[in-house]
Amino acid sequence: MKYKASSIQLPEPFSMSEMIGYLTRSANECLFYVEADNVYRMIRVENEPVLVEITCRNDELEVWILDGIPPTKSVRVTVDGYVRDWFDLDRDLRPFYRQMEHCPYVSGLGRDHTGLRIVGVPDLFEALCWAIVGQQINLAFAYTLKRRFVETFGECLRLNGKEFWLFPSPETIANLSVAELRSIQFTSRKSEYVLEVAKRMTEGTLSKTSLMQSGDFKAAERDLVKIRGIGPWTANYVLMRCLRDPSAFPIEDVGLHNAVKERLGINRKPTLDELRAIASKWTGWEAYATFYLWRSLYHTFRCRD
């Protein structure tokens, strides 16, 4: 059973090779595959796991369903919406490029990587867990921890000798103990933070819908940082990659610091004041500027296997 769920007319600019460049930045990624320029991942549709293939043909993105529930209108709509959100296809990037022409540190990146869109993390629980896992450890280890988390507590589909994993649900994680998370080398702190988030999401006191309901990203940020384990960096990371606030700005981000350091040609990290001064040219597009600066750093966190 294989059927096409949707054909998405690609916005301009869009570069599939730039997107794949980002998606393949770690060989240790466990939630999707890239093979022959096609992208494969499992997503949950109406509480059922569905295996999706994304193919770029001419000016369209074709979304195929390879395994899972039969095609209905709502399945097609959900899958179509997921891909649009994941690749940020409904955003007009032309104002971003025009504005970056005035920033010497990012304008070159904008030209070199035209058509790169922020790869999102549409699932709020996944976004929060990934951010918490990534706190204060190098990215290679973060990918290892994520893989252990997913392969220990997630759901797996095996097809044609490959494994396709779904991120664990908040319900599954909320029932765990700190000790169980420590057994996969989470620190006690990370374990407590992730359990807290899982419990809130299971209770319904934390959800993407409730964070977005006011339509005010600043209000969402205030709600997020009230939660233990979520500071300004984590809140802005989630605003950037899940809630899709183009002005989210994780200014404490070490990757951002290192990218700016290289582009300034200095042998120390920029201060927060220096970052604020540079970012004053990015108003409204801080998330995109940050993502493009991350793109300039791939060589520093490539996984060795």
Next chain:
DNA sequence: TTCCAGGGTAACG
């Protein structure tokens, strides 16, 4: 071996 890593909390002055 040393230093740092896509931070955050809690305890201190």
Next chain:
DNA sequence: CGTTACCATGGA
């Protein structure tokens, strides 16, 4: 309030 110790382990 601003500063500091601590978390804890892998990777380079």
